[in-house]
Amino acid sequence: MKRRNFVKNSLLAGSVAGMVPQATMASAAQETQQSANQEFYELRVYSLKNGRQQKLVEGYLQNALIPAMNKLGSKTIGVFTEYLAQGYTKLFALIPYATMDDFIKAPEKMAADAAYKQGAAAYLEAQATEPAYERIESSFFKAFTNMPKMEVPEKKPRLFELRRYESHNETASKKKIEMFNEGGEITIFKRVGLTPVFFGEALIGSMLPNLTYMLTFDDMAEHDKNWKTFGSDPEWKKISGMPEYANDKILSNITRTFLVPTAFSQV
Template identity: 55%
Template sequence: MKRRSFVKSTLLTGVTATVLPAMSKATEPAPKTAEYYELRVYSLKNVEQQKIVEGYWKDIAIPALNNLGVKHVGVFNEFKPDAQTRLFVLIPFNSLNHFSTVTESFDSDTKLQAKGAAYLNAPAAAPAYERIESSLLKAFVHMPHLEAPENKTRIFELRQYQSATEAAGKKKIEMFNDEGEIDVFKRLGFKPVFWGETVIGPQRPNLTYMITFDDLEAKSAHWKAFGSDPEWKKISAMPEYADALLVSKITSTMLVPTVYSQI
């Protein structure tokens, strides 16, 4: 029998939840329900901007987040950038309430504001970055919590599937949750870090996930195995899950973690 999860998250309910008063401490234990992730992408003009942003995350933001119950903060550079690298930051939260509480704490912490002045209060004539693109994602039911891989040299692939309609996007998520596509990734050794539906952010409707490899050769081998896997062929052959119906665009970004990244 199929496991029907019926993902219920919507932009309206997500926004409503974020404005409710924070009722528990930021250090609340991880719940059984799905986590939320903030995915930030910094556009940087030069090495100086990168130093300022990375210094803020390494020395100020990550320690503060850890103290507030946020674990496994990931910070990544592009594997082979065309120009100045973009910086990707992945921040997991136990719940929307946790997200709200952490945000309020950052805004009211005068010591943190002072320490992070070079980043937070950079002059308009010399900004710390060009722009931040930020998305809020809800973890999939079948992988409700982030799974940090073993701490060793590796590369990461961040993939986004855009859909033409919200119904198509929900159907693609159902394919991962209820038909066992996530299980195929895990069985074949992709070591996924997270799967998330974008509830607030650009290019909606879309889903985003992160997988890992030892190197580019391993990446090629894993995707080859995936394409020929009997279970994947069975799932993808179902007419209701045809990519032509559910996916309008796929983007793939190869990343490498910074030395201080917790993922």
């Protein structure tokens, strides 16, 4: 009896599998592969109040964190200051990870790295009366399926624009991400010169739900020119005119920050 039931169930499973369209199976396999290739990003923002703190944190990033993370597989770490900052700037550190597990295990691995501990000593041993920084704000992102890896621009003087799109709920945020991926907005960006560095869906951080991305330009003149080109692009007008992608339905706030790379930034 058990053998007859086993044969019956096996035949039934085979029949169901045969009924699944090959295109659907291929699509599922492709989505699984894309998901496996998607990077993760940590974006740290160091708040500073004086030149001593800025020098100390920059020294830590350049001489301790970046070398240690490079050894762990994060090869392109970006460090930026605010463009035309008023007073002492914030420092932005963008760190890519191949997997979430890499992110989780990085602190423990760095703590066992003698070179890291030596390079980080002044930063890690700063006293409460003279802290290395005021606070760190950290956000963690998963890369978009249509841009699963960071794309590092040519090493030359550049301007970066960091943009955060906040939504009133998770469904709306997912819809905006869909607009970038399946809707084709990323493709239009690249075609008109809005050169992206990364796109990330915020998993942890402030101002949730949100997606955050970074663009790069030669200078502010190119920034203004390429955004104008984007705004008048026929394909963009078609996509943005779709009712389901209307800004007032899926976005509640847009924040942008202009950044310039430090001399030791790898992005």
